[in-house]
Amino acid sequence: EAEVAQSPRYKITEKSQAVAFWCDPISGHATLYWYRQILGQGPELLVQFQDESVVDDSQLPKDRFSAERLKGVDSTLKIQPAELGDSAMYLCASSLPDWSGYTFGSGTRLTVV
Amino acid sequence: QKEVEQNSGPLSVPEGAIASLNCTYSDRGSQSFFWYRQYSGKSPELIMSIYSNGDKEDGRFTAQLNKASQYVSLLIRDSQPSDSATYLCAVNSGNTPLVFGKGTRLSVIA
Numbered sequence: 001e002a003e004v005a006q007s008p009r010y011k012i013t014e015k016s017q018a019v020a021f022w023c024d025p026i027s028g029h030a031t032l033y034w035y036r037q038i039l040g041q042g043p044e045l046l047v048q049f050q051d052e053s054v055v056d057d058s059q060l061p062k063d064r065f066s067a068e069r070l071k072g073v074d075s076t077l078k079i080q081p082a083e084l085g086d087s088a089m090y091l092c093a094s095s096l097p098d099w100s101g102y103t104f105g106s107g108t109r110l111t112v113v
Numbered sequence: 114q115k116e117v118e119q120n121s122g123p124l125s126v127p128e129g130a131i132a133s134l135n136c137t138y139s140d141r142g143s144q145s146f147f148w149y150r151q152y153s154g155k156s157p158e159l160i161m162s163i164y165s166n167g168d169k170e171d172g173r174f175t176a177q178l179n180k181a182s183q184y185v186s187l188l189i190r191d192s193q194p195s196d197s198a199t200y201l202c203a204v205n206s207g208n209t210p211l212v213f214g215k216g217t218r219l220s221v222i223a
Contacts, residue, residue, distance in 0.1 A: 033210060040215070041216075045211075048210050056210060089156075091156055097208075101145075101147050102211060103159070104158070105156060106155070106156050109154075
């Protein structure tokens with residue numbers, strides 16, 4: 001079964017350090033999403049890509065977060081500098097244009113200390 | 114601001130009973146509705162989608178949609194301890210990203 005690949009699975013970093021997450025969507029899925037899920041909350045959209053273009057990054061804290069999908073395949077989400085409040089699960093998902101629901105990767109659990 | 118509301122729970126049901134999970138949404142233009150199951154420490158897993166008013170059944174799961182009332186629900190029949198998880202309701206309209214509720218924690222007691 002096709003999967004969305006994410007790495008690392010867990011990341012512990014000190015505040016003010018830089019951290020990066022990687023995602024490889026299901027082959028053929030042109031749409032890729034990064035969501036953040038704080039413990040006890042639902043996932044919240046950070047950024048949406050269609051191929052290599054950003055479609056929606058209105059909720060991305062651009063002073064510290066950046067995201068790219070240079071060749072329209074895999075994607076990287078970066079935080080610099082990390083803050084304590086960034087501790088959360090970072091989820092990558094991809095979908096087909098028919099909007100039949102997203103497939104999520106296993107996520108990256110970030111802890112900022 | 115598009116909102117999806119769920120009771121956070123926990124909802125406790127005995128093994129074998131029917132679990133009923135509810136969700137309301139604010140955007141009348143919403144067209145697609147999804148239920149995800151999320152085990153503790155894991156990522157969400159899609160279990161049901163529904164697009165038109167009425168019921169949709171898949172095994173022990175039934176999704177119900179009432180667009181006039183802006184209400185979607187998930188019924189789990191013959192609940193099992195393995196169904197214990199957080200259930201996330203998600204909604205979108207057209208090609209907009211999914212908006213998720215905060216989830217309802219379900220606990221099935223053996």
